[in-house]
Amino acid sequence: MALPAAAQETFPSKPITLVVPFAAGGGTDVIARLLAESVGQKLGQNVVVENRAGAGGIIANKAVIAAPADGHTILIGTAGTQAAGPAFNPNSGFNPLLDLAPVARLGSTPNLLVVHPEVPAKSIPELVALAKHKPKSLSFASSGQGTVSHLSALLFGTMAKIEMTHVPYRGAGPANNDLVAGQVQAMFDVPITLLPLVKAEKLRVLAVTTKSRFGALPDVPALREVGFPDYESELWIGIFAPRATPEAVVKRISAAFLEVLDQNEVGERMKQFGFERAAGDGKALHETLSSDHERWRRLMRETGVKPE
Structure with a gap:
C-alpha cells in the first residue's frame, strides 16, 4: 500500500508529456494545448505537448503504452483513436481496454x-x-x-x-x-x-x-x-496513461484536468470547438470507451466491412 502513496508524494518529478495522436493544428491538438498550461500549473510541472501522428492513432497509443508507468507520459485520445479505429482494425497491435489506464473524460461533440x-x-x-x-x-x-x-x-x-x-x-x-x-x-x-x-x-x-x-x-x-431511436455516435476526448500507472497518480492527473475544465475561460473555448461539457473521472471514461468499442465491434460483425 506504500507504493501509491509514495508515487503521489513524488509525482510529478519532471515535465509531463501529453501525446497527441494527430498533427499540430488539428482540433485535438488545439484542445491539448489549451489544457496543457493550466494543468501544468495545477500539477506544478510543465505539460509539454508532443504530436505523434499517423496510423489512425496507433503510433501515439503504442508510444504511451511503452512509456514508463509513472504518470509523466499521458495520451489525449478520442472516440476515433481509442474505440472506432481499434474496433475497425482488430490487428492494430494494441487493446484500448487493456493496455491503457483511463484517467479523465474531457468532453464530447456530436457528428x-x-x-x-x-x-x-x-x-x-x-x-x-x-x-x-x-x-x-x-x-x-x-x-x-x-x-x-x-x-x-x-x-x-x-x-x-x-x-x-x-x-x-x-x-x-x-x-x-x-x-x-x-x-x-x-x-x-x-x-x-x-x-x-x-x-x-x-x-x-x-x-x-x-x-x-x-x-x-x-x-x-x-x-x-x-426514425432511428437506437442511433448514437459522438466524438469524445479523454486522457489515458500506461496501464500500470499507480492509482494515486492517475487520480491526481484526473483531478487536475477536471479542475481546469471547470474554469470558465476553458469551458468557453471548448464550446467554441463544439465540445459540450461531459467530463468525468477514469471510471466514467472507461464506461464510455467500453460502450463505444462494443458498439463499433458489433457493427463490424454485422456488416462484414474490413480494412482495405
Whole structure:
C-alpha cells in the first residue's frame, strides 16, 4: 500500500508529456494545448505537448503504452483513436481496454449529417427515400477508413437499410473541400469543421448523431427523433496513461484536468470547438470507451466491412 502513496508524494518529478495522436493544428491538438498550461500549473510541472501522428492513432497509443508507468507520459485520445479505429482494425497491435489506464473524460461533440445543397433532400426521411430509389447513387465522404466519420455513416446506412458509396479521404479537410465542390454528396463530421460551412449555406445539415439535440443547432433534430431511436455516435476526448500507472497518480492527473475544465475561460473555448461539457473521472471514461468499442465491434460483425 506504500507504493501509491509514495508515487503521489513524488509525482510529478519532471515535465509531463501529453501525446497527441494527430498533427499540430488539428482540433485535438488545439484542445491539448489549451489544457496543457493550466494543468501544468495545477500539477506544478510543465505539460509539454508532443504530436505523434499517423496510423489512425496507433503510433501515439503504442508510444504511451511503452512509456514508463509513472504518470509523466499521458495520451489525449478520442472516440476515433481509442474505440472506432481499434474496433475497425482488430490487428492494430494494441487493446484500448487493456493496455491503457483511463484517467479523465474531457468532453464530447456530436457528428453532424450534412449534404451538398444540390442534394434534393431536406430531411432524413427524404434522404433515405432518395437513397432507396437509387441505390449507391449517393456517395458519402469520410476523414478516413475506421474513423468515427466513416463508422457513423456505416451505422446510419445499416439502420436505414440503404446503400451509399464510401469515399475515404486522408483527413476531414480534403473531404470537406470535395463535399462543398459537389464531388461527394454527404458526410458525417464534427461541428468545428462543418458549422462554418453550414452557416455559409455551402452545406445543409439534416441531423445530429447524439441522444439529444446540439446546443449550437437547436432546430436540427437528432437522428433518434426521425426514425432511428437506437442511433448514437459522438466524438469524445479523454486522457489515458500506461496501464500500470499507480492509482494515486492517475487520480491526481484526473483531478487536475477536471479542475481546469471547470474554469470558465476553458469551458468557453471548448464550446467554441463544439465540445459540450461531459467530463468525468477514469471510471466514467472507461464506461464510455467500453460502450463505444462494443458498439463499433458489433457493427463490424454485422456488416462484414474490413480494412482495405
